[in-house]
Structure formats: C-alpha cells, structure tokens
Amino acid sequence: RFIELASDVGRLMETFKSAVEDLQAEIMVMKRAIRGQGVAAETPSKMKLPEPKSFAGTRSAKDLENFLWDMVQYFKAARIPKGEKVTITSMYLTGDAKLWWRTRMDDDENHSGRAKIELWETLKKELKINSFLATQPGLRVTS
Known part of the structure; x- marks a missing residue:
C-alpha cells in the first residue's frame, strides 16, 4: 500500500x-x-548603460541639441517604449529647464487650453521654441 x-x-x-x-x-x-x-x-542586454547628461535650460542651441541626441541614443540602447520617453526625459531636466517643466505640468493640470506634452516629438519641439532658446539668432526649430 x-x-x-x-x-x-x-x-x-x-x-x-x-x-x-x-x-x-x-x-x-x-x-x-x-x-x-x-x-x-x-x-535584453545586461550591460550597464551610462546615464544621459542632464539639461539645465542653458541658452545654447548646441547644449540642447546634444541633450536631445543623447536622449535618443539612450532610448535606443535601453529600449525605452515610446510612451515613457517624455517622463524619462523630464527626469534629466535641471535648473531652469526643470522649473519650466514643472510650470508647464501645473498649467496642464489647471487646464490651460494647451495640448499636454505626451509625445517625445512634442517635447523636443517645445524645448526648442521655449524661452531657453528664444533669444538664439538663427535657431531653426525642427522636430
């Protein structure tokens, strides 16, 4: 048994x-x-990726373009989904750029009538036309 x-x-x-x-x-x-x-x-690769450098909102087209390029490279290497790119990028904004972002988020929550920044392409365009670079002569705004 x-x-x-x-x-x-x-x-x-x-x-x-x-x-x-x-x-x-x-x-x-x-x-x-x-x-x-x-x-x-x-x-997925187990390799540790270097963090992108932050962007402080300096009035330099070169600094902004380098920041955006670094973020794109980071997204590719880390395989970041489209829906998370804006949130992740906002984590690398410091100084005046972070202040702008916080103000923009507060405005969006208070229904300012502007479209919310939810897409990476929209964020890139907003950063380029934002007051950081408004005084830069010859800056071309592209997405």
Whole structure:
C-alpha cells in the first residue's frame, strides 16, 4: 500500500512540475508581449548603460541639441517604449529647464487650453521654441 501511494505521489509531482514549467513559459511569452517584444526577440542586454547628461535650460542651441541626441541614443540602447520617453526625459531636466517643466505640468493640470506634452516629438519641439532658446539668432526649430 505504501509503495503504491509513493508511486502516486511521484506521478503527481511530475505532473505538477510539468504544469509549472508550462506556466513559466507562458508567463515569459506574456511578459515579452507586454513589453512590445516578439516571442523571438533577443534577451535584453545586461550591460550597464551610462546615464544621459542632464539639461539645465542653458541658452545654447548646441547644449540642447546634444541633450536631445543623447536622449535618443539612450532610448535606443535601453529600449525605452515610446510612451515613457517624455517622463524619462523630464527626469534629466535641471535648473531652469526643470522649473519650466514643472510650470508647464501645473498649467496642464489647471487646464490651460494647451495640448499636454505626451509625445517625445512634442517635447523636443517645445524645448526648442521655449524661452531657453528664444533669444538664439538663427535657431531653426525642427522636430
């Protein structure tokens, strides 16, 4: 009787182990789908990425263009989804740029009538036409 019971428990354990492995595989597929990766997508790199330099709102077209370029490179390397680019970029604004961003967010919350900045392209354009660079002669505003 004991041997029969032990055999049944062993079969149940194998069935349970197989079911858990199947569920783990399904969870991995779902996680990849949520992250926007295909099933065949390569595993994310474990390499540590350097943080982009912050932008303080200096009145320099070169500084702003370098900041925006660095952010694009960071987004590519870190595989940042489109919907998170504005939030992540705002974390790298300091000084006058951060003050501008906070004021803009407060205005948006108080329904200023302006469209909210939710897209990366919109944020780039707003930074370029913002008062940081309004006094820069010859600055061309492109998205």
